[in-house]
Amino acid sequence: MPSYSKQFSSLPPYALADVPKIKAELIDKGVDVIDLGAGDADQMPPPQTIRAIQDAVTKERFSRYPFQRGLPEFRTKIAEWTKLRFGVDVDPFDEVLPLIGTKEGIAHLPLVYLDPGDAAIIPNPGYYPYFGGTHMLGADVIEVPLRRDNGYLLDWNEVPANKLKKAKLLYLNYPNNPTGGVASDDYFKRAIEFCHQHGLLLINDNAYSEIAFDGYRPPSVLEYEGAREVAVEFHSLSKTFNMTGWRIGWVAGQNEAVQALAKVKVYYDTGVFLACQAAGVASLDVWEEFVPKQVAIFQERRDAAVEAFREAGFEVDSPKATLYLWVPIPGGEPAVEFARRILLESGVVLFPGTGMGGGGEGFFRVALTVPAERLREAAQRVAKVL
Ligand SMILES: Cc1ncc(COP(=O)(O)O)c(C=O)c1O
Numbered sequence: 001m002p003s004y005s006k007q008f009s010s011l012p013p014y015a016l017a018d019v020p021k022i023k024a025e026l027i028d029k030g031v032d033v034i035d036l037g038a039g040d041a042d043q044m045p046p047p048q049t050i051r052a053i054q055d056a057v058t059k060e061r062f063s064r065y066p067f068q069r070g071l072p073e074f075r076t077k078i079a080e081w082t083k084l085r086f087g088v089d090v091d092p093f094d095e096v097l098p099l100i101g102t103k104e105g106i107a108h109l110p111l112v113y114l115d116p117g118d119a120a121i122i123p124n125p126g127y128y129p130y131f132g133g134t135h136m137l138g139a140d141v142i143e144v145p146l147r148r149d150n151g152y153l154l155d156w157n158e159v160p161a162n163k164l165k166k167a168k169l170l171y172l173n174y175p176n177n178p179t180g181g182v183a184s185d186d187y188f189k190r191a192i193e194f195c196h197q198h199g200l201l202l203i204n205d206n207a208y209s210e211i212a213f214d215g216y217r218p219p220s221v222l223e224y225e226g227a228r229e230v231a232v233e234f235h236s237l238s239k240t241f242n243m244t245g246w247r248i249g250w251v252a253g254q255n256e257a258v259q260a261l262a263k264v265k266v267y268y269d270t271g272v273f274l275a276c277q278a279a280g281v282a283s284l285d286v287w288e289e290f291v292p293k294q295v296a297i298f299q300e301r302r303d304a305a306v307e308a309f310r311e312a313g314f315e316v317d318s319p320k321a322t323l324y325l326w327v328p329i330p331g332g333e334p335a336v337e338f339a340r341r342i343l344l345e346s347g348v349v350l351f352p353g354t355g356m357g358g359g360g361e362g363f364f365r366v367a368l369t370v371p372a373e374r375l376r377e378a379a380q381r382v383a384k385v386l
Pocket residue numbers: 039100101102103104127173177205207235236237238244247248249
């Protein structure tokens with residue numbers, strides 16, 4: 001066999017690689033495992049979405065190659081939704097691109113901009129395609145730590161001037177996975193200004209824009225002056241409509257970046273299954289009635305989990321958005337060892353913070369993907385182990 005590429009060989013190992021095996025062994029032994037690891041909700045998509053795909057798969061035109069243009073109705077619906085939700089106009093054909101889940105777009109976009117020697121600024125901890133898409137090109141990853149004491153906001157002023165010179169991309173993700181941090185209007189305005197100043201493309205990953213609590217409404221970066229020249233924003237149907245497995249999302253914003261990504265994707269894929277795009281139209285159609293019910297479910301879970309983990313002795317912040325609690329590990333135990341010990345001794349899967357980069361050391365993440373009473377039970381089991 002040929003040897004692996006340098007970039008492949010230097011990909012860090014996946015922090016949770018052995019968890020599925022341990023979990024399966026525990027289940028075989030009769031342990032009632034509670035999995036709070038992945039951000040994969042236990043709820044169903046809207047019934048209208050399911051009916052739409054059932055109908056679409058019976059039609060010949062939806063069985064064809066979608067190509068990057070995809071289903072015009074989906075593009076138009078995305079533009080309508082963007083206007084309705086954020087008050088922002090985007091051209092459905094020049095400024096929107098459907099994606100096979102936002103992850104692929106996030107990971108492929110650096111192909112447009114980065115050569116070896118160039119760099120991308122990413123949050124640490126952060127969603128791993130920011131790292132992967134950049135690293136695989138042999139470009140430099142400039143990791144900026146997210147800290148609890150400044151609300152987990154990426155401070156681009158921490159990037160040294162010599163590294164900043166090489167940077168072309170700035171990845172932001174608010175509401176933030178894994179920390180639950182959120183960003184103010186002022187923060188986004190300063191980010192846009194910074195990108196103008198330094199010739200960067202601002203890539204805002206807004207996958208959690210709809211999962212927000214206590215009346216908080218996360219903004220779109222595209223709402224702010226100057227964003228249209230320097231920013232794109234990723235959106236996903238995964239979390240908003242419980243469609244993680246359907247693989248559908250989109251990018252919108254700066255038209256040259258969107259068009260360039262469409263060109264790259266011609267060489268990698270042939271677009272999102274058209275029946276799935278038809279289902280995406282149905283989801284966005286019922287957004288106004290569906291999302292508040294979902295948010296109420298997640299808010300109840302958040303409250304139950306925050307209370308239960310506090311009672312278990314953890315110092316937990318209550319997040320304003322996302323599906324996650326980000327919890328400091330007491331006593332300085334490394335995150336992976338802590339998560340493995342908890343799994344083996346209590347049957348609770350927690351996500352070790354380092355699964356999303358070294359900046360996550362000292363934390364674990366709890367996904368609100370099981371009912372409130374299971375979250376309470378998980379916290380009690382963890383407390384017992386400790
Ligand atoms: C921050 C962030 N962005 C994007 C995604 C990916 O969404 P999709 O399922 O659309 O690829 C996730 C999924 O976990 C995420 O946490």
